[in-house]
Amino acid sequence: MITENHCIQLDQNDALATLRQQFALPPDTIYLDGNSLGAQPRAALDHAQHIIHQEWGTDLIKSWNTAGWFNRPLSIGNELAPLIGAQADEVAVTDSTSVNLFKAAAAALHLQRNTPAHAQRRIIVTERSNFPTDIYILEGLSHFLNDGYELRLVDQPADLHSAIDQDVALVVLTHVNYRTGYMFDMVELTAHCQAQGALVVWDLCHSAGAVPVDLHAANADFAIGCTYKYLNAGPGAPAFIWVPKKHQPHFTQPLTGWWAHQSPFEMQTNFKGAPDIRAALCGTQPIISLSLVSSGLAVFKQTTMAQIRTKSLALTDLFIQLVEERCADHPLQLETPREHAHRGSHVSFAHPHGYAIVQALIEHGVIGDYREPHIMRFGFTPLYTSFHEVWQAVDILKDILDHQKYDLNLEKNAVT
Amino acid sequence: MITENHCIQLDQNDALATLRQQFALPPDTIYLDGNSLGAQPRAALDHAQHIIHQEWGTDLIKSWNTAGWFNRPLSIGNELAPLIGAQADEVAVTDSTSVNLFKAAAAALHLQRNTPAHAQRRIIVTERSNFPTDIYILEGLSHFLNDGYELRLVDQPADLHSAIDQDVALVVLTHVNYRTGYMFDMVELTAHCQAQGALVVWDLCHSAGAVPVDLHAANADFAIGCTYKYLNAGPGAPAFIWVPKKHQPHFTQPLTGWWAHQSPFEMQTNFKGAPDIRAALCGTQPIISLSLVSSGLAVFKQTTMAQIRTKSLALTDLFIQLVEERCADHPLQLETPREHAHRGSHVSFAHPHGYAIVQALIEHGVIGDYREPHIMRFGFTPLYTSFHEVWQAVDILKDILDHQKYDLNLEKNAVT
Numbered sequence: 076m077i078t079e080n081h082c083i084q085l086d087q088n089d090a091l092a093t094l095r096q097q098f099a100l101p102p103d104t105i106y107l108d109g110n111s112l113g114a115q116p117r118a119a120l121d122h123a124q125h126i127i128h129q130e131w132g133t134d135l136i137k138s139w140n141t142a143g144w145f146n147r148p149l150s151i152g153n154e155l156a157p158l159i160g161a162q163a164d165e166v167a168v169t170d171s172t173s174v175n176l177f178k179a180a181a182a183a184l185h186l187q188r189n190t191p192a193h194a195q196r197r198i199i200v201t202e203r204s205n206f207p208t209d210i211y212i213l214e215g216l217s218h219f220l221n222d223g224y225e226l227r228l229v230d231q232p233a234d235l236h237s238a239i240d241q242d243v244a245l246v247v248l249t250h251v252n253y254r255t256g257y258m259f260d261m262v263e264l265t266a267h268c269q270a271q272g273a274l275v276v277w278d279l280c281h282s283a284g285a286v287p288v289d290l291h292a293a294n295a296d297f298a299i300g301c302t303y304k305y306l307n308a309g310p311g312a313p314a315f316i317w318v319p320k321k322h323q324p325h326f327t328q329p330l331t332g333w334w335a336h337q338s339p340f341e342m343q344t345n346f347k348g349a350p351d352i353r354a355a356l357c358g359t360q361p362i363i364s365l366s367l368v369s370s371g372l373a374v375f376k377q378t379t380m381a382q383i384r385t386k387s388l389a390l391t392d393l394f395i396q397l398v399e400e401r402c403a404d405h406p407l408q409l410e411t412p413r414e415h416a417h418r419g420s421h422v423s424f425a426h427p428h429g430y431a432i433v434q435a436l437i438e439h440g441v442i443g444d445y446r447e448p449h450i451m452r453f454g455f456t457p458l459y460t461s462f463h464e465v466w467q468a469v470d471i472l473k474d475i476l477d478h479q480k481y482d483l484n485l486e487k488n489a490v491t
Numbered sequence: 492m493i494t495e496n497h498c499i500q501l502d503q504n505d506a507l508a509t510l511r512q513q514f515a516l517p518p519d520t521i522y523l524d525g526n527s528l529g530a531q532p533r534a535a536l537d538h539a540q541h542i543i544h545q546e547w548g549t550d551l552i553k554s555w556n557t558a559g560w561f562n563r564p565l566s567i568g569n570e571l572a573p574l575i576g577a578q579a580d581e582v583a584v585t586d587s588t589s590v591n592l593f594k595a596a597a598a599a600l601h602l603q604r605n606t607p608a609h610a611q612r613r614i615i616v617t618e619r620s621n622f623p624t625d626i627y628i629l630e631g632l633s634h635f636l637n638d639g640y641e642l643r644l645v646d647q648p649a650d651l652h653s654a655i656d657q658d659v660a661l662v663v664l665t666h667v668n669y670r671t672g673y674m675f676d677m678v679e680l681t682a683h684c685q686a687q688g689a690l691v692v693w694d695l696c697h698s699a700g701a702v703p704v705d706l707h708a709a710n711a712d713f714a715i716g717c718t719y720k721y722l723n724a725g726p727g728a729p730a731f732i733w734v735p736k737k738h739q740p741h742f743t744q745p746l747t748g749w750w751a752h753q754s755p756f757e758m759q760t761n762f763k764g765a766p767d768i769r770a771a772l773c774g775t776q777p778i779i780s781l782s783l784v785s786s787g788l789a790v791f792k793q794t795t796m797a798q799i800r801t802k803s804l805a806l807t808d809l810f811i812q813l814v815e816e817r818c819a820d821h822p823l824q825l826e827t828p829r830e831h832a833h834r835g836s837h838v839s840f841a842h843p844h845g846y847a848i849v850q851a852l853i854e855h856g857v858i859g860d861y862r863e864p865h866i867m868r869f870g871f872t873p874l875y876t877s878f879h880e881v882w883q884a885v886d887i888l889k890d891i892l893d894h895q896k897y898d899l900n901l902e903k904n905a906v907t
Contacts, residue, residue: 173749447756
């Protein structure tokens with residue numbers, strides 16, 4: 076049996092332990108929801124003050140040039156690039172994940188329509204258990220293209236191979252599933268898609284900053300993802316889109332705002348798309364929220380994704396083991412793969428009263444979250460989650476379960 | 492001849508003069524570029540600190556409910572609504588102007604295709620002198636729909652009536668032109684569009700907070716606009732989209748992200764659009780930049796658009812008169828209408844050396860901007876521009892022109 080002392084010992088041996096000081100975390104709280112909203116880097120406060128007071132308030136319009144606002148979606152994209160195996164000038168931090176998926180998927184379908192052997196393909200594959208916005212965006216895109224596109228929703232990871240056949244134009248997969256934490260083998264699946272002539276968009280919302288990602292090693296086509304989860308960029312901070320050099324010359328997407336123009340300030344009356352990553356931009360970005368993405372990324376420069384991954388697996392292994400040892404009498408069902416190769420950085424357990432239990436945990440200072448149906452989700456963020464917190468969280472969970480300290484009459488909130 | 496003392500007197504009689512104190516403006520600067528980037532409300536700094544420290548850093552994920560993050564695009568939309576003659580629950584503050592135009596234009600074309608008498612219309616009318624992103628977005632949308640849509644670019648306001656005929660599905664007009672400051676008669680033009688069976692989207696980028704707008708009085712169809720100009724919401728702050736109640740039940744646009752779903756947290760695998768303004772949303776918004784829109788709007792609650800308009804016209808009249816009196820020897824060409832009914836809140840003069848002169852003005856502390864070709868733009872923001880500043884700006888302009896204090900060899904910056 077694992078002891079509390081053992082967990083305390085793990086913290087003492089943790090090379091990343093000191094990074095926690097760089098985050099403002101509330102007292103008496105065990106925050107296991109960095110997979111939904113990352114914690115606040117302390118530096119973000121001064122950074123915001125600088126942007127508001129100096130760049131906006133004092134330098135005003137000049138900051139578009141002097142502070143580099145105009146280039147910021149790309150300069151921050153370059154800061155993010157190493158975390159996902161992207162090269163320089165391949166990543167833009169801009170818009171929302173949903174909007175970026177729309178762009179990437181539209182661009183991929185455009186490429187296929189212009190490839191004679193693939194021009195008639197009309198199937199788009201994704202998982203039924205994908206985060207709904209991905210499915211909705213693909214639905215919206217298909218509907219508006221009004222050209223026979225159909226979604227093929229796959230029920231199980233094991234069914235993906237056979238579902239991706241030579242009728243498929245596009246595959247959109249979330250690398251780490253938002254509910255279960257299941258992680259796909261990006262290299263293997265990308266190769267399969269491409270062998271079938273399909274293009275693939277990887278959604279990295281639960282991967283970027285959570286697990287090592289090497290888009291170039293996988294020879295992936297496109298990727299998108301958010302920055303406000305493991306990258307700690309702030310609530311709703313702009314998302315990213317990756318367009319590798321190989322696809323940039325032919326990248327064209329319908330949201331052809333002026334930021335995607337090759338010469339935006341010449342005020343031409345015809346759109347001429349930039350031949351580079353700028354083609355993935357659209358309109359003016361929210362500079363304050365965008366800038367704070369840098370405060371989140373700054374912490375990653377002090378470690379490596381390999382170190383983060385090692386600690387992440389140790390944290391999730393510990394949590395699974397402790398729950399299974401200490402809460403064995405309760406109907407908890409592990410939804411997350413035990414195999415490291417298929418596990419992201421969060422762990423989900425199903426329980427028939429999952430919603431009420433999560434609310435009770437929150438009241439007792441353990442912040443996890445709930446996802447339909449029955450899923451209790453716990454995110455582990457190696458930059459600030461300690462091993463002792465894992466012990467304490469399971470201790471509180473055990474107490475809530477053992478003594479039924481949860482209210483089955485709770486109404487579900489809009490966001491949980 | 493107008494005297495400096497007369498201008499100082501105008502400030503003493505200005506009911507809005509005290510509002511200037513609510514803005515952080517740099518010393519020794521006459522800021523005439525609020526039509527491009529509004530000044531920083533002093534309150535924005537504390538507001539940002541509260542959001543970062545309390546809502547994000549301390550309350551973390553709970554803030555989606557407790558701080559109202561989830562509803563913020565709509566709650567701030569409701570704060571903005573009175574400035575444009577919108578009703579409650581008709582405005583969302585979200586995404587960029589370009590993305591919102593894409594949504595509004597797509598929704599309008601969808602409505603037309605579902606109106607049997609209009610289903611074959613394939614012409615989209617806009618002005619050749621419209622801000623380019625509007626033209627580019629309409630181009631991108633037409634291309635993407637791949638169904639015969641064509642842009643009809645109109646050269647002169649006087650040609651609009653004849654260009655809007657019964658082949659036209661959609662008209663997209665910017666209420667106040669970004670270069671000339673020409674303002675359309677929204678009531679008359681909307682009526683003409685509708686008499687021809689066309690729907691109309693009004694772009695209010697240079698109108699919201701600058702001139703009185705009454706979308707309902709005009710019986711308009713859709714509107715979009717930005718918040719970072721006259722609304723002083725901060726660099727690149729999210730834009731707005733107006734969908735009146737009459738169009739909400741049938742509003743459908745291609746960017747069907749989860750925020751547009753009627754039950755986003757049920758995680759359904761089929762998109763069912765919300766029957767209300769939420770249908771104009773897409774993905775998660777940048778909460779910090781979004782929230783600061785409120786700091787900008789708070790100042791407007793202390794006055795009325797009628798008061799703002801009175802001062803705006805007094806400022807632009809004064810500027811035109813002073814330039815024409817004091818710089819009469821120079822080849823300056825007024826590009827902005829003299830008639831009040833057709834003037835927004837900025838004034839443009841063309842000069843063959845416009846770019847170099849604007850740079851010299853900036854060096855001398857007068858911040859205006861330059862737009863191709865040859866246009867020097869000066870924005871007048873009644874909330875913080877004083878009459879004496881108008882005098883001083885013209886004084887400096889006269890000095891620069893009289894003594895040719897500008898450098899014709901300057902290279903153009905990316906953003907000016």
